[in-house]
Amino acid sequence: MSLEITLVVLLAALFNASWNAIVKVGGDRVAVMAVVTLFGSLISAFALPFVPLPDPASWPLLALAILIHTAYHFSLPMAYQHGDFGQVYPIARGSAPLLVTLGAAVFAGELLGFLPMLGVLFLAVGVMSLSLDTRTGLTRNPRAILLALGTGALIASYTLVGGLGARQAGSVLGFAVCLTIGNGLLTFLIASTWKHKAIKAVVCGNLVPAALGGGMQVGAYWIVIWAMAYAPLGMVSALRETGVLFAALISTFILKEGFGVWRFISSGLIACGIALTRYKP
Template sequence: MSMDVTLLILVAAALHAGWNALIKISGDRIAVMGVVTLAGSILSMLALPFVDSPDPASWPLLALTILIHTGYHFFLPVAYDHGDLGQVYPIARGTAPILVTLGALVFAGEQVSQFALVGILCLAIGVMALTFDGGKVSAIKPKAVLFALATGVCIACYTVVDGLGARQAGSIIGFAVWLTIGDGILTFLIALFWKRHEITTVMRNNMMTGLAGGAMQIGAYWIIIYALAVAPMGMVSGLRETSVLFAALISTFLLKEGFGVWRFVSAGLVTFGLIISRRGS
């Protein structure tokens, strides 16, 4: 993995933490998710004239990942309904790198070095360590854990499918643009059927939040899909989960969810994982 790709993934991680925070703090979370993804679709449509269409061979994977992304878009806000950003986000993101590494091995034949594998494990453990920050293990709500784990499985599944699809698409950015248009529209339509009144309220009062969230969402996705097409999926997934450190800062200073020693433990493990991953790349 080149330094340029590494830095791009870190930018995507910051963007991802930012739009997740908006989902957490901006009213009914499913309604906000619907508006954010709709805004992302509209912005993606503006890019259509400037990108090539993905190769038809990638369309089945494109359809599959649109469905998985849509499921993720609903598991995530429901998880936030039951738990804090500082606990839900690490569980959801921390489970993904190991699952992605296994999925990439099985479905894409990708193998990583021992150094890279140790780095991915450190990243995942460091991410998960934040789950215990700010309270006891017993304070973690079972429903929050359940939906966060379901979110993590969705993340792992769509990461592998995105990587495979982008590699078949011919146009990596074209695949990413079609993806964000498709999952955004589908998510919005389902949310509109479910939360029509709440969506009307969000669009009336928080449309700028929706546009900002949509811009951050598609920016993060497009960068990651590019990275998945040119670098090992497990390493991309592990590095992307540094977004939890950004989320930890947001949950501490913006959401006032508390600060504890586990933030330092997590930061150390994530930093060590990054260094080891870079040596193994």
């Protein structure tokens, strides 16, 4: 993976951790997610006239990615309702790269070499180990863990489907823009059927953070879709999940959820993983 792709995916990781933190602390999680994704779809709508539309051959994958992404938009806030940001986020993000790597091997014929594959494994283990308790090294709250693992499966699914769709689309950014319009509007419409009062409260009290979160959400996804069109799906997915390092800092210094020796160990594993994924034989 080139240095340029590595750096922009790390930027996407920072964006991803930041908008996730906004969802965690912004009030009713489903309502905040609905407003964040609505702003993301509005930003995407403004960008639509400036990008080519995706090729019709990619539309089935586009529709499937929209549905999976929408399901993820509800699964994630449900997990945050039952667990700390510092535990839910690493489990959800860390479980995805190995699934994406396996899916890419099956559906795209992408077989990583030994060292890059080892790098993906280091990244996944390092990311998920950030969910361990900062004092005891043990996980807690089984319900949150199960919800986070389910969210990770959805992340892996939309990453794989989106990456394959972008490669068929002819226009990578056109595919990403259409996807974020679709999943943002669908998420908001579904959430508004039973969360309209909570959504109104978010609009009245947390509009600026939600708008900022929407911008970071679509920016992160556009970057990742672009990167997956030019680099192996599993490696991009794994590198994106280094956002948990930013999440650990947010969890520690902003949300006051603690930082212990396990997070230093996790950080070392992630650093090794980044180095190995950039290995070129």
